[in-house]
Amino acid sequence: MGTFHQNKHELHGITVIVETTGPELFIGRCDDIVEQGVILRDADVHREGDPATPGKSRAEFLDHARRFGAWPNLKRILVPAESVREIRRLGAI
Amino acid sequence: MPYSPMLVRPMREELASAGFAELTTAAQVDSLIDEKQGTTLVVVNSVCGCAAGGARPGARLAIQESPRPDRLATVFAGQDLEATARMRARFGEIPPSSPSMGLFKDGELVWFLPRHRIEGRDALAVAADLRAAFAAHCAPVPVAG
Numbered sequence: 001m002g003t004f005h006q007n008k009h010e011l012h013g014i015t016v017i018v019e020t021t022g023p024e025l026f027i028g029r030c031d032d033i034v035e036q037g038v039i040l041r042d043a044d045v046h047r048e049g050d051p052a053t054p055g056k057s058r059a060e061f062l063d064h065a066r067r068f069g070a071w072p073n074l075k076r077i078l079v080p081a082e083s084v085r086e087i088r089r090l091g092a093i
Numbered sequence: 094m095p096y097s098p099m100l101v102r103p104m105r106e107e108l109a110s111a112g113f114a115e116l117t118t119a120a121q122v123d124s125l126i127d128e129k130q131g132t133t134l135v136v137v138n139s140v141c142g143c144a145a146g147g148a149r150p151g152a153r154l155a156i157q158e159s160p161r162p163d164r165l166a167t168v169f170a171g172q173d174l175e176a177t178a179r180m181r182a183r184f185g186e187i188p189p190s191s192p193s194m195g196l197f198k199d200g201e202l203v204w205f206l207p208r209h210r211i212e213g214r215d216a217l218a219v220a221a222d223l224r225a226a227f228a229a230h231c232a233p234v235p236v237a238g
Contacts, residue, residue: 013143015190015209044188069188069207090209 009033011087015069016040017062018079019086023048025058026079027070027090037081042072066093095172096140104149105169108136111153113167119179122168126183129200131163132231134223135180138169139191144212148192151211151219158224160231162196196226203230 011030018026018038028043046061047053056064070090109115113136116122125133136152139145156165168176170191181189183202190208197203204226211219 013141014212067207068186068205069190069193069209071188089213091212091214 011089015090017065017086017088017090017093018084019088020079020083021085022083023050024083025061026074026077027062027065028072028074028077030087031076033087035081036078038079038084038087040077040079041075042070043074043077044070044072045074045077062093065090095174098172101140101169101172104138104140104145105167107149108138108152108167111156111165113152113165115173116166116168116176116180117173119175122176122179122183125164125166126180126197126200128164131199133164133166133197134162135195135197136165136167137177137180137191137193137195138167138172139208140171141191144208145192147214147216147219148194148211150216151214151223152194154216154220155223155227160227160233162227162231194223196230198230 009030009032012032014030015028016030018040020026025046026040026043028040031039031041033039046056046058048058105115116125134152136148138149155161168180170177184195184205185202187205187207192211193208194206195202195204206222210222
């Protein structure tokens, strides 16, 4: 048994990869998908080519998340709908 | 803010009744993990029904067959805060997630199942992952000769 959440998108509670049209890639637990965009909780972000995101390539970032999950560096974030290119389940890669 | 103890009691009992020792303090976590011989399965329990609903029965199923870990333990995320924080520290450079599971062998983490590998999967699938880990790490060492 557990708690159950109603009136949320079917991806609610699922850890997802949100690819954007820009350099940012988000990984986090989907709270909901609404008209404004994708609401993620406990998310992390990778910014391709950003000097403030050193050390890990996009592939390395994804591979680490695939094996162990993502660091919860962003407690809650809305990824604007117009910037969302694709949403995938992290568990599916 | 932790959920009501009454709400989470059945979720605790689902593992406790299967033989998982409930760790509620950092000292209990250290004492268990610092045991340098043998294998220990740790389940980070969770209220969330999106994933924990498959995690707990999966763990119960997996331990019904041999090989299985020498010791079974659990901490409850969002409830037993001190124990959960210490256990996550013992997981090393692995992001926190719950539910999740870790298998220690001789005091070292040798296998980890993060939340996103539990989400949306049923108990049989979770148990299959656990049994594969047990087979890899908990099988008796063959006698030479």
